[in-house]
Amino acid sequence: MxxxxxxSILLLISLTxxxxxxxxxxxxxxxxxxxxxxxxxxxxxxxxxxVMNSSEAGGPSGGSSGSLPVITYKAVGKTLxxxxxxxxxxxxxxxxxSHIRVLVFGEEVxxxxxxxxxxFINRNHQLRTDFFLLVAKNSKASEIxxxxxxFEHIPANSLxxxxxxxxxxWAATGKVTLQQxxxxxxxxxxxxxxxxxxxxxxxSEGGSIKNLQTITPKSLIQHxxxxxxxxxxxxxxxxxxxxxxxxxxxxxxxxxTGNVTCEGGTVAFLITKAxxxxxxxxxxxxEPEFTLNLKTEANLTAIQSTIDLSKTSSIENIxxxxxxxxxxxxxxxxxxxxxxxxxxxxxxxxxxxxxYPDIWRSYRKRWEDRFRTVKIxxxxxxxxxxxxxVIQPQKRELELK
Amino acid sequence: MSWSLLLLLFLxxxxxxxxxxxxxxxxxxxxxxxxxxxxxxxxxVLANMTGLTQARxxxxxxxxxxxxxxxxPK
Amino acid sequence: MMKQTKIxxxxxxxxxxxxxxxxxxxxxxxxxxxxxxxxxxxxSLCSLLINIVxxxxxxxxxxxxxxxxxxxxxxxxxxxxxxxxxxLIYLFYFLILTGxxxxxxxxxxxxxxxxxxxxxxxxxxxxxxxxxxARMGIxxxxxxxxxxxxxxxxxxxxxxxxxxxxxxxxHIMPILEDGWxxxxxxxxxxxxxxxxxxxxxxxxxxxxxxxxxxxFLWGTSMGGLLLSVIVLLSVLVLGIEQxxxxxxxxxxxxxxxxxxxxxxxxxxxxxxIWILTFFIKISLLFLSLLQGLRNVFGLxxxxxxxxxxxxxxxxxxxxxxxxTVYINNIIQQVWWKFSxxxxxxxxxxxxxxxxxxxKLVPSTTSKSRSPTK
Numbered sequence: 001m002x003x004x005x006x007x008s009i010l011l012l013i014s015l016t017x018x019x020x021x022x023x024x025x026x027x028x029x030x031x032x033x034x035x036x037x038x039x040x041x042x043x044x045x046x047x048x049x050x051v052m053n054s055s056e057a058g059g060p061s062g063g064s065s066g067s068l069p070v071i072t073y074k075a076v077g078k079t080l081x082x083x084x085x086x087x088x089x090x091x092x093x094x095x096x097x098s099h100i101r102v103l104v105f106g107e108e109v110x111x112x113x114x115x116x117x118x119x120f121i122n123r124n125h126q127l128r129t130d131f132f133l134l135v136a137k138n139s140k141a142s143e144i145x146x147x148x149x150x151f152e153h154i155p156a157n158s159l160x161x162x163x164x165x166x167x168x169x170w171a172a173t174g175k176v177t178l179q180q181x182x183x184x185x186x187x188x189x190x191x192x193x194x195x196x197x198x199x200x201x202x203x204s205e206g207g208s209i210k211n212l213q214t215i216t217p218k219s220l221i222q223h224x225x226x227x228x229x230x231x232x233x234x235x236x237x238x239x240x241x242x243x244x245x246x247x248x249x250x251x252x253x254x255x256x257t258g259n260v261t262c263e264g265g266t267v268a269f270l271i272t273k274a275x276x277x278x279x280x281x282x283x284x285x286x287e288p289e290f291t292l293n294l295k296t297e298a299n300l301t302a303i304q305s306t307i308d309l310s311k312t313s314s315i316e317n318i319x320x321x322x323x324x325x326x327x328x329x330x331x332x333x334x335x336x337x338x339x340x341x342x343x344x345x346x347x348x349x350x351x352x353x354x355x356y357p358d359i360w361r362s363y364r365k366r367w368e369d370r371f372r373t374v375k376i377x378x379x380x381x382x383x384x385x386x387x388x389x390v391i392q393p394q395k396r397e398l399e400l401k
Numbered sequence: 402m403s404w405s406l407l408l409l410l411f412l413x414x415x416x417x418x419x420x421x422x423x424x425x426x427x428x429x430x431x432x433x434x435x436x437x438x439x440x441x442x443x444x445x446v447l448a449n450m451t452g453l454t455q456a457r458x459x460x461x462x463x464x465x466x467x468x469x470x471x472x473x474p475k
Numbered sequence: 476m477m478k479q480t481k482i483x484x485x486x487x488x489x490x491x492x493x494x495x496x497x498x499x500x501x502x503x504x505x506x507x508x509x510x511x512x513x514x515x516x517x518x519s520l521c522s523l524l525i526n527i528v529x530x531x532x533x534x535x536x537x538x539x540x541x542x543x544x545x546x547x548x549x550x551x552x553x554x555x556x557x558x559x560x561x562x563l564i565y566l567f568y569f570l571i572l573t574g575x576x577x578x579x580x581x582x583x584x585x586x587x588x589x590x591x592x593x594x595x596x597x598x599x600x601x602x603x604x605x606x607x608x609a610r611m612g613i614x615x616x617x618x619x620x621x622x623x624x625x626x627x628x629x630x631x632x633x634x635x636x637x638x639x640x641x642x643x644x645x646h647i648m649p650i651l652e653d654g655w656x657x658x659x660x661x662x663x664x665x666x667x668x669x670x671x672x673x674x675x676x677x678x679x680x681x682x683x684x685x686x687x688x689x690x691f692l693w694g695t696s697m698g699g700l701l702l703s704v705i706v707l708l709s710v711l712v713l714g715i716e717q718x719x720x721x722x723x724x725x726x727x728x729x730x731x732x733x734x735x736x737x738x739x740x741x742x743x744x745x746x747x748i749w750i751l752t753f754f755i756k757i758s759l760l761f762l763s764l765l766q767g768l769r770n771v772f773g774l775x776x777x778x779x780x781x782x783x784x785x786x787x788x789x790x791x792x793x794x795x796x797x798x799t800v801y802i803n804n805i806i807q808q809v810w811w812k813f814s815x816x817x818x819x820x821x822x823x824x825x826x827x828x829x830x831x832x833x834k835l836v837p838s839t840t841s842k843s844r845s846p847t848k
Contacts, residue, residue, distance in 0.1 A: 022591060022592035022593075023591045023592045125590065129727075129730065130733060130739070179731065182716065183716060186716035186717075353648075404595040407599075408790070412782070412786055415782040419779045423779060426776065428774070431776060431779070434768060434780065441783070442784075445786070445791075446790055459571070459795050459805045
C-alpha cells in the first residue's frame with residue numbers, strides 16, 4: 001500500500017519532468033526566426049531569415065555591446081527546406097520557425113508564382129497560419145529584412161504592428177494572413193491579394209545602427225498598397241485610392257479618412273463605420289448583375305472652407321458629395337481591376353456562388369474572362385454623425401469678423 | 402534501437418512470467434489460447450523484422466473486399 | 476475474478492461518448508468536406524442519425540437476450556459453433572481496428588508535436604497505459620472516464636467558445652449546392668467510423684437495463700453532436716479548402732484560436748481531449764477483445780492474453796500506418812465498407828435470425844437468465 005503510493009508519486013514526478021524529453025529543444029539551442037523573406041535566384045530560392053538576437057532584444061535601444069537586436073541570415077537552395085538547411089552552415093543554432101510574424105516575397109518571386117512556397121509553408125508543422133504575407137515592391141525581400149526600425153527593436157514586430165495599425169486606421173493597406181490567402185486562392189470565385197511594402201529613402205544606411213541615430217531615420221519600411229494576384233501570380237499593384245476601394249468592397253474597413261471638395265474648399269472626414277455587401281440580380285438573359293451596397297458613418301474632421309455649418313443644408317451638401325465620391329471612385333477602381341487585370345479580388349464570383357449556385361456552375365470555368373465584362377454598380381449611403389468640438393469653420397469665423 | 406528486438410524480449414519475459422501461473426490453473430483452453438496468441442505475436446514481430454510485405458492486414462482486407470459485390474473502390 | 480462488475484449509467488454514457496468521439500474527432504471533417512463540401516455539417520448530422528439507428532438496432536438485439544453481451548447473444552442465436560465463428564470474425568475486426576487506431580495516435584503526435592521522437596516510443600508508452608487499464612478491468616476504466624469527463628467537457632467548451640469570434644458565416648453557403656446525395660453518402664461513410672457495437676459487450680454490466688439503454692443512446696447522441704459541432708466549426712472557421720486538405724482538421728482548428736492576441740497557441744492543451752478519448756476507445760476495444768477471446772474459448776482468466784495482444788496491436792500499427800497516403804486511400808475506399816459489414820450488416824442478420832427463431836421455436840425464450848459468460 002505504502003509502496004504503491006511512493007511508486008505512483010515517483011511516476012507522476014517523472015511524468016512531469018520527462019514528457020517530451022526526446023523531442024526537447026532547449027531555448028539556447030534555438031534561433032527564433034521573426035521574419036522570412038523569399039527571393040528568386042537562378043538556382044532556386046534565396047531565403048532570408050531575420051533571427052532574434054536574444055541578448056540584445058530585451059534591453060533599451062542601441063544595445064549594450066553595440067550589436068543589433070536581430071540578425072538576418074541568407075541562404076540559397078533549390079527548394080525552401082534545402083535553403084533553410086543550408087542556412088545552418090552560418091547560424092550557430094537551429095532555426096525555429098513558429099514565431100514568424102511576417103513572410104515577405106520579393107516581387108520577382110511573386111510574379112513567378114507563390115504556390116511552391118505555399119506548399120512548404122502548409123506542410124511544415126512548425127509554421128502556423130497567423131502571420132502576414134507581404135510583397136516587397138520593386139525590391140528583393142532580403143532588402144526589407146535588412147532594415148532596422150525605430151520604436152520596435154525587432155523589425156519584424158514593427159512590420160507586424162504597423163500592418164495592424166494601418167489596417168485598422170487607414171485602410172489603404174491589406175492585412176493578409178496565410179489562412180486568408182489560401183482560402184481566397186483555392187476558392188473558385190476569388191483571387192487573393194497581399195499587402196505591399198517598400199523601402200523609403202536611402203537604403204544603404206538602413207542596416208546599421210546609424211539608421212536610428214538621426215531624428216529622421218535614413219530608411220523606413222513603408223506600406224506600398226496592395227498586390228493583386230491572379231491565382232498565385234502577382235499581376236499588378238493597387239495604389240492608395242484603389243486599395244481603399246478594395247477594402248471597402250471586402251468589408252475590411254475599420255476606420256479611415258478621406259476628403260471631398262465643397263464650395264470654397266475641402267472637407268476632411270473620418271469614416272467610423274463601414275459595412276458592405278454584395279447583391280446580385282439576374283437580368284432578363286439570366287446574367288448576373290452585381291450591386292455593391294456600402295453603408296458608412298462619418299465624422300467631419302477638418303473644414304478647409306467657409307461653408308456655413310449651422311445649416312443642415314450644408315451637411316446635406318457635404319453628405320451627398322461624399323456619397324457621389326464613393327460611387328465614382330469605387331466604380332472606377334473596380335472597373336480598372338476588371339479591365340487591367342481581370343482578377344476578381346473582390347470576391348464577386350464567390351458571392352455569385354453563394355447566392356445562385358446553379359448559375360455559378362456555368363460561369364465557374366471561365367470566370368476570369370467573364371469577370372472582365374460583368375456589370376457592377378455601386379450604391380452607398382453615408383450618415384454624418386459628428387462635426388467635432390467647434391461648429392463653424394475657422395476660415396468662416398475669420399471672414400465674418 | 403531496434404524496436405522489434407525489444408518486443409521479442411518483452412514477449413519472452415511475458416512467457417517466462419506467465420507460464421507458471423498458467424500451469425497452476427490446470428486449464429487447457431487458457432494455456433492453448435495463450436500460447437496460440439503468443440505464437441501469432443512472435444510470428445508477427447518476426448515477419449515485421451524481415452520486412453515481409455505480405456503481413457499488411459489492410460491489404461488483406463482490401464483484397465477480401467474486392468471479392469464481395471460492391472467492394473471495389475469508387 | 477469478476478469482483479464488482481457493475482457500471483453506473485453515467486459511466487456507461489461517458490464510455491459511449493468517449494468511444495463515439497474517439498478518433499473520429501480528429502479526422503472526420505476532412506473526409507466529409509471532400510465529399511459534401513459546404514454541407515459537411517449536414518453530413519455529420521446525417522451520420523449522427525445513422526449512428527442512432529444503429530444503436531437502436533443494437534438495443535433491440537440486446538433485448539432479445541437480456542443480460543448477455545454481444546458474443547453471448549451471437550452464440551445463443553446462431554448456435555455454439557457459428558456464434559463462435561462470428562465472434563472470431565468480430566475479434567479480428569477489433570484487432571485490426573485497435574492496431575490502426577494506435578498507429579493513428581502515434582502518427583498524430585509525431586507529425587504535429589514531437590517529430591524527433593520515434594513513433595514506436597510514443598506507441599509503446601501509450602500501450603503501457605492501455606495494458607494497465609486492461610488489467611484493471613472495465614470498472615476502473617468506467618471510473619476513469621467519470622473522472623476525466625469534466626475535463627474533457629471543459630476543454631471542449633474552451634475550444635468551441637474561443638473559436639466563435641473567428642466564424643465567417645458565409646463559409647457554409649451555398650447550402651445543398653449539389654443536392655442531398657453527397658450529404659447522405661458522406662454521412663453514411665462517416666457513420667461507419669463510430670464503432671458503437673463495441674459497447675454491446677459491456678451493456679449488460681450496467682446496473683439498470685432500461686437506463687443502460689438510455690445511456691447508450693445519450694452517449695451516442697452527445698458524441699455525434701460534438702462531432703457535428705467540430706465539423707461545423709471547421710467549415711466556418713477554416714473554410715472547406717483547408718478542411719479537406721488537412722490531415723488533422725480539428726488540430727488545425729485549435730491552432731487558429733486567438734483571443735486578443737493574448738490567448739493563442741493553446742492547441743497543446745487541447746490535445747488532452749484527444750488523448751483522453753483515444754485512450755477510452757482503445758481501452759474499450761482491448762477489453763472487448765479479451766472478453767471475446769474468453770467467451771469463445773471458455774477461458775478462466777483473460778489477463779495473460781493482454782501482453783501478446785499488446786504486441787500484436789503495435790505490430791499491426793506499424794504495418795498499417797505505413798504512410799499517410801496509403802492509409803487515407805484504404806480508409807476512404809475500403810474500410811468503411813468493411814466496417815459496414817460488422818456494424819450494420821451482421822447485427823441486422825443476427826437480429827433477423829433471432830426474430831425468426833423466436834417465431835419458430837417459442838419455448839426457448841424463457842431459459843436465458845444466466846449472467847454473462
